[in-house]
Amino acid sequence: MSKLLQLRPEILLFFLISIPFNVISESIETERTVLLNLKQQLGNLPAIQSWNDSSSPCSWPGINCTDGSVTSVSLHDINITVKIPSSICKLKNLTFLDLAFNFIPGEFPTLLYNCSKLQHLDLSHNYFIGSIPGNIYQLSTLVYLDLSGNNFSGNIPPTIGGLRKLKELHLQHNEFNGTFPAEIGNLSNLELLWMAHNGFVPMKIPDRFTQLKKLKYLGMTETSLIGEIPNDFADLSSLEWFDLSKNNLEGPIPSRFLMLKNLTNLYLRNNELSGQIPRTVEAWNLVEIDLSMNDLTGTIPEEFGMMKKLVFFNLCVNQLTGEIPAGMDQLPVLKTFLVFSNKLSGVLPPELGLHSKLEYFEVWDNQFTGQLPKNLCAGGVLLRVVASSNNLSREIPALLGNCSTLRTVQLQNNQFSGEIPPGLWTTFNLTVLILSNNSFSGQLPSQLARNLSMVKISNNKLVGEILIGIGSWSSLTVFEASNNLFSGKIPEEITYLSRLITLHLDGNQLSGELPSDIASWKSLHTLDLSGNKLSGPIPVAIGSLPDLLKLDLSENQFSGKIPANLGNLKLTSLNLSSNKLSGKIPDEFDNLAYENSFLNNSNLCADTPILNLPDCSSKPRKLISKYLPLILSLAVLIVIVTVLLILFVMIDYRSKKRGGDLATWKLTSFHRLDFTEENIVYRLTKSNLIGSGGSGKVYKIAINESGGFVAVKRIWNNKKLDGKLEKEFIAEVEILGSIRHANIVKLLCCISSENSKLLVYEFMENQSLDRWLHGKKKKSTTIGTNSIYHIVLDWPTRMRIAIGAAQGLCYMHHDCCPPIIHRDVKSSNILLDSEFKARIADFGLAKMLTRQGEPHTMSAVAGTFGYFAPEYAYTTKVNEKFDVYSFGVVLLELVTGREANCGDEHTNLAQWAWRHYTEGRPEVEMFDPEIDGPCHLEEMTVVYKLGLICTSTLPSSRPSMKEVLLFLQRHSKKSDV
Known part of the structure; x- marks a missing residue:
């Protein structure tokens, strides 16, 4: 020390300053070693390839430093597939760790307890399983914790209330099936609590939650809440966003609830709340109010008309009565006004839109009277007007016809009259115009807005001819103009509308012949021209329309023969009654499915008496009667011989069975059974056969007298099971016998013998999805033992089917160990029970991955054309993204109604959808016209775009x-899955 003191002052100063730099240098060197080791343990991923031993970690992607030390590691979405290495906590100053959107497996990483300074932890959207550990309180320095989008289950432990510094807690989108603790109310610094979309046991909102005085955001959508909303929630003075939608809450909204001074968003959608909205409202800072999809009653409080900061107002789908409060049309920043599906009455506030830039106005399904407000588009940004199913009257305001921003106008089922404003037909951005069931007068325009794709004007008093200018309506896909007073000929120019899907001109006074050149209607599904005065022959070109499903030409004056090529169509509905047709009907229609299709055509005939039409046979009946005795004698002889042969075969078959053949069958059960192999084997008869495919035949077999059935798939190839079918049998038994999921078809047992294999499943009453979506049913559809006429799946049902099938595949990919690739996902392998709940079926091609994320090599062609992912053309290695592509095709089927191989003549469905998308065509053009689309356009558009993403060419671009x-x-409104 004495020698040190004898040094010159400047040398001593340099020595003292250099000490911290040496320490920092050593720290950086240590952290570089830790991170390079981490890089190696994570598998040298492309995103971190630039990490090296010759540069400072502070310059590496994903790494941030403070004062020369690593404090932040962000490895967000870089395809990590291994567990978190324990070495990460050797970064002593680590405060920020983001590992979201990866594929990290295993249970909650308790090794992170060693990261003593950790403040921000994001593990969202990974493959974590199990429960949150009880000692999570050891992460006591955390300010931010995000565990959303994983597979955590069980209870949320009460010890989570020990994270006293926590400001944000994200637990949404997991599989919690236990309870959540009241101790969350101890998190006094919490500003955001998000627990939505979890299957907790039914619970009341804990009173202790009212202690969260700093809480700004509370999200508990779909968390099985019951009971009433605590009165003391009014004490949460910082609350801005409140979402308790999709629960089972009951009782009135608390009298003090709307006194929240700072509340900017209020969401209580899709509950079962009852009672009145309180009239004491002091929440003048409210920006967004959403009390939709409840069972609220009473009137809308007058105080809502005083909320000068209100932007979003949604009380739809309740039981509210009375009038809209005075002053609501004076609010200066109101953009969204939604009160549809209530019991509201009175006159709509006349100055709505005059004092604010209104964007969305939906008041349909109420009892409003009077006129539509004149100034809805005064702000120049109005996008949507839906006022259908009320008692509104008078004319459409002229200003609405000059609103250039409008995209949707739906005013059907009212008492509007007068002429339709000319500008409404030509508004540039308008895509949907529905004015049916009113008293509109006037004529059709010669020009139409370029983007207008759906026009419904049925049941009005419109007159005149359909002008030749209709040929310029190039974007039109749906045109319904039934039951008006249109007259004259149908112009040839209507054949220019190549995108038409639905054309209804029935119930008018149209005359003359049909245009002959209608082959351009390649997308047409429905053509209804009934109830007119049309004449001449039925154009042969109708028989060449590839997508035509419904054809109604009844109650006209058509003459001549029915074109033979009509029999080539996959019609689900045909009506040619009450015309002047003659000749023989096409053979394809000579069955009971078309018994009402040809009535009141006196000159038609058929080869069989099934349809009560005259016999077309030209042979004299005398010739038949001459040889009748000989014919009868031969027939009797044939019957006797046949009966004897059948008896001999049956006796021989029974004797073999009773002699020990049944003993060769082996039954392996996977569930508790109420039948034996004898119940199944002896009933594999032709009368019980319901289908067949590439891997065997399927039988529907009754197993008890109370109406219970099972489905039996028999794999039998000329009494010798070949190697390929043997492998499929083993695969299906191995997979279905070991997994349990509500959306995967249940394999009850397998029964095998030397020559045959049987798989016994639960019976699905509504068979497969493809039978409901596509034209394989002709006139009627069979469900179980009951025959019904063709029924179209509505959109909510399709959405539930999509979610159910996705749940089954998600379980296979993310919850099975090892994961399972189905490899043959298609609509015919999605079965539907009596309530249309989806089950994934047919696992003959499925494979288990030996390691998560590891591709599987296919040695032979597998799957179904139209559902193949593009990589199948250049590699035999597939992973879960192969199934994602196939499921994307199913989503497109659900939205468009088209088959997987039927885009157009050169493309499959996925290619067709992508081409339409890249060309910028309106999505509504692609939607299934069978669906009542206007109520579900938003959801359908979302699912359509999701189908496109899933069918991306690059597997890496597809979601999991x-x-x-x-x-x-997230985008389903009220799907009861």
Whole structure:
């Protein structure tokens, strides 16, 4: 020390200053070693390839430093597939760790307890399983914790209330099936609590939650809440966003509830709340109010008309009565006004839109009277007007016809009259115009807005001819003009509308012949021209329309023969009654499915008496009667011989069975059974056969007298099971026998012998999805033992089917160990029970991955054309993204109604959808016209775009099934899955 003191002052100063730099240098060197080791343990991923031993970690992607030390590691979405290495906590100053959107497996990483300074932890959207550990309180320095989008289950432990510094807690989109603790109310610094979309046991909102005085955001959508909303929630003075939608809450909204001074968003959608909205409202800072999809009663409080900061107002789908409060049309910043599906009455506020820039106005399904407000588009940004199913009257305001921003106008089922404003037909951005069931007068325009794709004007008093200018309506896909007073000929120019899907001109006074050149209607599904005065022959070109499903030409004056090529169509509905047709009907229609299709055509005939039409046979009946005795004698002889042969075969078959053949059958059960192999084997008869495919025949077999059935798939190839079918049998038994999920078809047992294999499943009453979506049913559809006429799946049912199937695939990909690739996902392998709940079926091609994320090599062609992912053309290695592509095709089927191989003559469905998308065509053009679309356009558009993403050419661009499922659940309104 004495020698040190004898040094010159400047040398001593340099020595003292250099000490911290040496320490920092050593720290950086240590952290570089830790991170390079981490890089190696994570598998040298492309995103971190630039990490090296010759540069400072502070310059590496994903790494941030403070004062020369690593404090932040962000490895967000870089395809990590291994567990978190324990070495990460050797970064002593680490405060920020983001590992979201990866594929990290295993249970909650308790090794992170060693990261003593950690403040921000994001593990969202990974593959974590199990429960949150009880000692999570050891992460006591955390300010931010995000565990959303994983597979955590069980209870949320009460010890989570020990994270006293926590400001944000994200637990949404997991599989919690236990309870959540009242101790969350101890988190006094919490500003955001998000627990939505979890299957907790039914619970009341804990009173202790009212202690969260700093809480700004509370999200508990779909968390099985019951009971009433605590009165003391009014004490949460910082609350801005409140979402308790999709629960089972009951009782009135608390009298003090709307006294929240700073509340900017209020969401209580899709509950079962009852009672009146309180009239004491002091929440003058409210920006967004959403009390939709409840069972609220009473009137809308007058105080809502005083909320000068209100932007979003949504009380739809309740039981509210009375009038809209005075002053609501004076609010200066109101953009969204939604009160549809209530029992509201009175006159709509006349100055709505005059004092604010209104964007969305939806008041349909109420009892409003009077006129539509004149100034809805005064702000120049109005996008949507839906006022259908009320008692509104008078004319459409002229200003609405000059609103250039409008995209949707729906005013059907009212008492409007007068002429339709000319500008409404030509508004540039308008895509949907529905004015049916009113008393509109006037004529059709010669020009139409370029983007207008759906026009419904049925049941009005419109007159005149359909002008030749209709040929310029190039974007039109749906045109319904039934039951008006249109007259004259149908112009040839209507054949220019190549995108038409639905054309209804029935119930008018149209005359003359049909245009002959209608082959351009390649997308047409429905053509209804009934109830007119049309004449001449039925154009042969109708028989060449590839997508035509419904054809109604009844009650006209058509003459001549029915074109033979009509029999080539996959018609689900045909009506040619009450015309002047003659000749023989096409053979394809000579069955009971078309018994009402040809009535009142006196000159038609058929080869069989099934349809009560005259016999077309030209042979004299005398010739038949001459040889009748000989014919009868031969027939009797044939019957006797046949009966004897059948008896001999049956006796021989029974004797073999009773002699020990049944003993060769081996039954392996996977569930408790109420039948034996004898119940199954002896009933594999032709009368019980319901289908067949590439891997065997399927039988429907009754197993008890109370109406219970099972489905039996028999794999039998000329009494010798070949190697390929043997492998499929083993695969299906191995997979279905070991997994349990509500959306995967249940394999009850397998029964095998030397020559035959049987798989016994639960019976699905509504068979497969493809039978409901596509034209394989002709006139009627069979469900179980009951025959019904063709029924179209509505959109909510399709959405539930999509979510159910996604849940099954998500379980296979993310919850099975090892994961399972189905490899043959298609609509015919999605079965539907009596309530249309989806089950994934047919696992003959499925494979288990030996390691998560590891591709599987296919040695032979597998799957179904139209559902193949593009990589199948250049590699035999597939992973879960192969199934994602196939599921994307199913989503496109659900939205468009088209088959997987039927885009157009050169493309499959996925290619067709992508081409339409890249050309910038309106999505509504692609939608299934069978669906009542206007109420569900937003959801259908979302699912359509999700189908496009899933069918991306590059596998890396496709989402995981977990992401697909979360996306569907997030955008479904009230899907009861």
